Amino acid sequence: MIYALIGNQNCGKTTLFNQLTGSNQHVGNFPGVTVEKKSGVIKGHPDEEVVDLPGIYSITPYSNEEIVTRDFLLKEKPNAIINILDATNIERNLYLSLQLMELGIPMVIALNMMDEVRHNGGTIHVHRMQKALGVPIVPISASRNEGIAELVETVLKVAREAIVPEKTCFFEGELAHCCQSIAYQLESHAKKADIPLSFAVTKLIEMDADTIHALALSDNEVNLIEHLVQDLEKSLQLDRYAILADRRYVFIEKVTAECVVKGKTSKERQRSIQIDTILTHKYLGIPIFIVIMLVVFFLSFNVIGQTLSDWMSSGIDWLTDCVAMALANYGMNPVVQSLVIDGVFAGIGSVITFLPIVVTLFFFLSLLEDSGYMARVAFVMDKLLRKIGLSGRSFVPLLIGFGCSVPAIMATRTLSSERDRKMTIMLTPFMSCSAKLPIYAVFTSAFFGVYAPYVMILLYILGMVIGIITGLVLNGTSFKGNPVPFVMELPNYRLPSLKTVLHLMWDKAKDFLVKAFTVIFMATLVIWFLQTFDLRLNVVSDSKDSLLALIGQFFAPLFRPLGFTDWRVATSLMAGFSAKEAVVSTLAVLTGTSMEGLGLALQSLFTPLSAFAFLVFTLLYTPCIATISAASKELGSWLRGLKIMLMQTGIAWIVGFLVYQLGQLLL
Amino acid sequence: MTLAELEIGKEAIIVSVGGEGALRRRLLDMGLTPRTCVKIEKIAPMGDPLEMTVRGYSLTLRKEDAAKIEIEVIEA
Numbered sequence: 138m139i140y141a142l143i144g145n146q147n148c149g150k151t152t153l154f155n156q157l158t159g160s161n162q163h164v165g166n167f168p169g170v171t172v173e174k175k176s177g178v179i180k181g182h183p184d185e186e187v188v189d190l191p192g193i194y195s196i197t198p199y200s201n202e203e204i205v206t207r208d209f210l211l212k213e214k215p216n217a218i219i220n221i222l223d224a225t226n227i228e229r230n231l232y233l234s235l236q237l238m239e240l241g242i243p244m245v246i247a248l249n250m251m252d253e254v255r256h257n258g259g260t261i262h263v264h265r266m267q268k269a270l271g272v273p274i275v276p277i278s279a280s281r282n283e284g285i286a287e288l289v290e291t292v293l294k295v296a297r298e299a300i301v302p303e304k305t306c307f308f309e310g311e312l313a314h315c316c317q318s319i320a321y322q323l324e325s326h327a328k329k330a331d332i333p334l335s336f337a338v339t340k341l342i343e344m345d346a347d348t349i350h351a352l353a354l355s356d357n358e359v360n361l362i363e364h365l366v367q368d369l370e371k372s373l374q375l376d377r378y379a380i381l382a383d384r385r386y387v388f389i390e391k392v393t394a395e396c397v398v399k400g401k402t403s404k405e406r407q408r409s410i411q412i413d414t415i416l417t418h419k420y421l422g423i424p425i426f427i428v429i430m431l432v433v434f435f436l437s438f439n440v441i442g443q444t445l446s447d448w449m450s451s452g453i454d455w456l457t458d459c460v461a462m463a464l465a466n467y468g469m470n471p472v473v474q475s476l477v478i479d480g481v482f483a484g485i486g487s488v489i490t491f492l493p494i495v496v497t498l499f500f501f502l503s504l505l506e507d508s509g510y511m512a513r514v515a516f517v518m519d520k521l522l523r524k525i526g527l528s529g530r531s532f533v534p535l536l537i538g539f540g541c542s543v544p545a546i547m548a549t550r551t552l553s554s555e556r557d558r559k560m561t562i563m564l565t566p567f568m569s570c571s572a573k574l575p576i577y578a579v580f581t582s583a584f585f586g587v588y589a590p591y592v593m594i595l596l597y598i599l600g601m602v603i604g605i606i607t608g609l610v611l612n613g614t615s616f617k618g619n620p621v622p623f624v625m626e627l628p629n630y631r632l633p634s635l636k637t638v639l640h641l642m643w644d645k646a647k648d649f650l651v652k653a654f655t656v657i658f659m660a661t662l663v664i665w666f667l668q669t670f671d672l673r674l675n676v677v678s679d680s681k682d683s684l685l686a687l688i689g690q691f692f693a694p695l696f697r698p699l700g701f702t703d704w705r706v707a708t709s710l711m712a713g714f715s716a717k718e719a720v721v722s723t724l725a726v727l728t729g730t731s732m733e734g735l736g737l738a739l740q741s742l743f744t745p746l747s748a749f750a751f752l753v754f755t756l757l758y759t760p761c762i763a764t765i766s767a768a769s770k771e772l773g774s775w776l777r778g779l780k781i782m783l784m785q786t787g788i789a790w791i792v793g794f795l796v797y798q799l800g801q802l803l804l
Numbered sequence: 805m806t807l808a809e810l811e812i813g814k815e816a817i818i819v820s821v822g823g824e825g826a827l828r829r830r831l832l833d834m835g836l837t838p839r840t841c842v843k844i845e846k847i848a849p850m851g852d853p854l855e856m857t858v859r860g861y862s863l864t865l866r867k868e869d870a871a872k873i874e875i876e877v878i879e880a
Contacts, residue, residue, distance in 0.1 A: 195833035199826040228859045229835045375838070379821060382832035386840075409862075413846075413855075422849040516864050520850040523866070622827040622869065624834055627855060627862035 138296050139186050140179075141210060143237060144221035145230050146192035146553060147509070147628035149249045153221055153279040154189045155640050157289070164644060166773045167205045171555045174205075179289060188215065192553070194229070196236050198347060200621060201555040210240055211332065217243040217296035219288070224254045224261055224276070225403055225629075231389045232382075234270070238302040239335040243295045244272050247288050251276040259400030266396035271303030280634050305335035307388040312380060315342070315369045319362055326352040342366050342377050409629040413513065422517045429505075430536060437498040438540050438571065445493030453486040472676055475669060476662075484661025484715070489653055491763075495544045496646050498537065503641040505533075506551055507633035512625060519623060525608030526616060528623045531561040535604075538568030539597075542764040546771055547645055554621035560611055562768050566760040566785060567604030569597050572717035576755050579721050583736035584748040592749070596756050603757060603792060648770075656766040664715050680726055685711065699754060699790070700747030700797040710754070716761050746804060750797040757789035807842065808854070808871035815843040815878045822872035835859040836873060 142157075144150040154162075158177030167174045175189040190209060191202035198204050210218070220237055222230040237244060254261060267274045275291050277284030294300070306316055319338045327337045330352050340348035341362050349359060366377055373380055416425060436442070457478060464474045505511050511533065519529030530552050537545035545565045552558045577596060581589035612620075667685040669676060677683045681704075689708030696707055705727040713720035725731065728738040743751060759765070759782040769778030810816050818840045821831050835858055836842070845855045845862065853866045 195829070197826075197829045197833065199829060226859075226861045229861060232833065232835065378829055378832060379838065382829075383837045383839075386835060386837050410845075417846065417848065417855070419847075419849050516848050516853065516855065517850070519848065519864075519866070520852050622830045623853065623864070623866055624827070624830045624869065625864050626834075627864055629862075 138184065138216040138293075139188060139213065140217050140219055140292060140296065141215040142187050142189045142219045142221065143206065143233070144192060145194055145223065145226075145233060145626075147512075147626060148192070148221055148223035148226075148230060149279040150189065150192055150221050152634055152637055153219075153247065153249065153277070153285075154187065155636055156279055156282055156285050157187055160640075160643075162640075162644075167209075170201045170205060171558050171771060171773055172201055172205045173550060182289070182293070185293065187219070194233060196233070198345065202553070210237075210242065215242065216299075217245065217292055219245055219247055219292055221247045221249050221279075224248045224250045225405070227261070227397060228386070228389050228393055231270075231392070232385055234272075235307055235385050235388065236339075238270070238272060238307075239305050239333065239339060241301050241305055241333040241335065243300050244302055245288065245292045245295050246270070246272055246274040247279075247284075248274055248276045249279050252278045252281065252283070253403060253405060254400065257400035257403040257405075259403075260398045262396045262398075266392060269392045269395060273300075305333070306338075308384050309388075311369060311372060312384050315365055318365055322358060322362065323352065323354075326354060326358075329353070339381060342381060344377075403629075405629045405631070409509070409627075412630050413627075416510070417513050417517055422513075426514055426517055429510075430533075433498070433501040433505075434540060437494055437501060442494035442497035445497070446490050449493055450486070450490040453482070453489065457482045457486065472669070475676075476665065479669075480662055480665035481658070484665065485653055485658060489650075491541065491543070492646065492649055492653075494541070495547075495649050496642050498540070498544050499547075499642050499645045500638065502533070502537075502548060502551075503638045504633050507631070507637055509628045509630045511551065512627050515625060516627060523623075525564075525605055526612030526620050527557055527560060527608070528621070528625075530625075531557055531564075534561050535565060535568055538565040538570060540571055542566050542568075542570050542760055543649070543767045544645075546764065546767040547648065549771060553625075556616060556621055559772060560608070560616050562771055563611065563781060563784075564604050564608050566764060566781070567600050567607065567757070569600040569756055570717065570760075572761070573755060575718050576713075576720050577752060579735055580739065580743075580748050580752055583739050584743065584745045592752070596752055599753065599792075600756050603788060607788065652763065652766050652770070656762065660715060660762040664712065668712075681705075686727075695790075696754075698797065699750045699793040701743060701751055703742050706742060706751065710758065713755065714759060714762055716763070717755070720755060746800045747797060749800070750793045753796050754789045754793040757785060757792055759783075759786045759789075805875055805877065806871045807844075807856075807865070807873040807875050808867045810842075810844045810875060810877065812844050812846060815841055816875035817841055817878060819874040819876050822874070823869065827869060828872075831865075831869070831873065834863060836863075841878070842875070 142150060142154055154175065157179050159180045162175055162177040164173065164175050166172060172191055177187055179185040179187055190206045193203050193206055196203050196207050198207060218237055220234050222234065234246060248261065251261065263274050263276055273291050273295060275284055275288045277288055306313065308316055316338050319341055320334055323337050323341065324334060327334045332351060337348060337352060344363065369380065370376055375383065415421060460482065461478050464477060514533055515529030517529065518532040522529060522531055534545045534548040537548055542565050546562050549558045549561045552561060577593050581592045585592045668683050670684055671677050671682045672684065672687065680686060686704060686708050689711060690704040693702050693704040693707040696702060705724065708727060709720045709723040712723035721735065725735045730738045765778045765782055768781055769775045772778065818836060818838055820838060821828060821836055823831065840858060843857045845857055847854055853864050854870055855862055855864050
């Protein structure tokens with residue numbers, strides 16, 4: 138049987154999901170959208186599957202998260218709904234519950250964080266509330282793993298016996314009468330279309346186009362209902378949306394007045410307010426955020442991640458040497474040796490060494506997310522990103538982009554809206570990643586002497602500026618209309634649960650490894666092949682005869698307007714697609730110099746102006762294969778990844794062209 | 805008067821919720837319905853958005869959105 142796990146954001150849904158399923162999880166996307174779909178089997182019940190739906194506050198059809206949830210409930214018809222509520226914030230949490238009950242699907246409410254309510258001297262009379270709402274309620278504490286067994290038992294029973302909610306309409310007075318009249322009209326239509334009646338009624342009050350279509354109503358019938366609703370609006374002096382929201386909250390207030398004894402302001406909330414006096418302080422808020430991010434960066438990219446990464450790379454080097462020796466001793470064909478050592482080991486190895494950095498970074502990020510701090514970052518930074526149609530939530534992924542685009546794109550999962558997620562993914566590669574540093578270092582020191590640091594800073598700024606311009610353009614074109622409203626809850630700070638953090642780390646590590654061994658593996662093989670063979674598939678002795686060089690020669694003329702025409706430059710740019718560091722190492726190989734002598738060799742290929750145009754091009758052109766594959770996965774299609782490649786390369790060419798041509802005019 | 809003009813630390817009652825489409829629905833869904841009590845807690849360092857308490861939890865809204873909510877100040 139299939140169960141849907143639904144709840145607001147920040148109510149402990151992920152923690153409960155992890156408790157229910159343990160490590161038996163499958164993560165993917167809902168078809169066609171960038172909305173995460175996690176499912177798993179309930180521990181000890183191999184035939185019972187839970188699907189973790191996105192954290193939402195309502196099932197209005199505005200965001201993709203809400204549409205996905207609604208479609209899942211109406212079309213997939215889960216056997217039961219597990220609706221998790223934050224007991225410390227029960228009024229707003231129940232708002233979603235009422236809408237779920239309208240669906241007439243067997244349902245159980247899991248009342249999370251009851252321990253916190255009791256702790257603060259409050260109580261919730263579960264039996265009384267169960268009666269008032271007409272659905273079974275099980276108090277739990279997801280973080281302490283309390284009440285989970287009872288919850289599972291109740292859910293299985295409700296699903297097996299198909300116990301539907303007793304109430305599906307919560308209105309009184311005129312609205313209730315109006316609902317009855319509409320229900321009378323819709324009854325046969327709803328039955329035919331297999332849509333829950335109460336749900337159809339409220340959707341018709343809202344004049345929801347999808348529902349009207351699904352019910353196959355005639356214009357006459359729709360008009361009749363519209364009249365009823367208009368009369369209601371007149372007599373209540375409110376519009377339909379406000380009426381529905383208001384009457385739902387009125388019902389909830391009545392229920393909570395009967396069943397909830399509020400304690401004093403909870404300790405957690407008081408503590409949160411105290412922490413926030415510092416973390417979102419008028420003057421301290423931003424500096425503190427910068428310090429926190431610097432520490433996270435420093436630890437991930439330098440101390441912990443880098444150390445682990447170094448260990449890993451020495452391990453891989455050792456293994457590579459062993460295998461190389463074994464193959465040589467065995468007398469294996471040199472091409473196969475090259476395939477294994479230069480292709481497989483070098484390719485996978487260079488990517489795998491990033492793994493510790495990714496895992497460490499996500500360890501810290503999930504600590505920040507789980508504790509509630511990320512919401513504050515969004516609060517503090519929102520104003521900066523608003524102009525390009527994003528919210529403060531996108532700030533952290535973009536920032537990580539300066540380290541590496543791959544974890545940055547993976548971090549967009551935490552954004553609560555699909556639109557923001559897509560747009561952030563498209564803008565992340567404009568934040569110059571750390572793999573481009575070697576290119577900047579070699580070129581700036583060869584051409585700009587004492588001005589080298591300024592040129593580097595200029596490049597970083599240029600990347601951001603082009604990113605902002607792209608953002609403005611995207612916001613005005615493909616992402617036009619409907620920016621997701623920034624109406625966000627600031628959850629109480631909580632101690633992050635180790636289990637959740639570890640789960641997330643494991644997910645990300647798995648993601649990364651799968652990518653390394655599939656897409657990136659194939660890509661490195663292709664590049665190895667192109668580097669090793671010539672047109673007649675003979676092994677090349679001089680790298681300038683290779684297929685890659687040939688392709689480089691073919692594309693070289695394209696770069697004439699940018700000031701660099703040598704085929705070796707074009708070839709190095711192509712090698713950079715596997716990893717940005719490869720640009721300089723390829724140039725070194727092709728010019729036949731060591732890394733130390735590369736600066737001198739470059740001076741015969743570039744003028745300072747064309748060198749700058751080249752740097753601008755490398756700053757902006759297509760991100761590496763690992764980034765494209767991460768973006769394609771998050772965006773749910775390779776086509777979109779390809780689009781990013783083309784878009785960025787196009788932008789890079791145009792900006793490089795402008796730099797070189799204008800530079801020539803001015804200098 | 806609108807919610808965007810409410811002073812920090814002051815409480816008010818919502819009179820009506822303006823705006824349209826997704827934003828308006830979202831405001832209503834989050835519990836900002838007529839006759840609900842709200843209190844502004846603080847303003848973000850860059851002067852926007854606002855943090856407020858409503859129905860016992862913290863909510864953040866941009867000023868331009870808060871300006872669509874009509875309120876009546878509760879005199880202490």
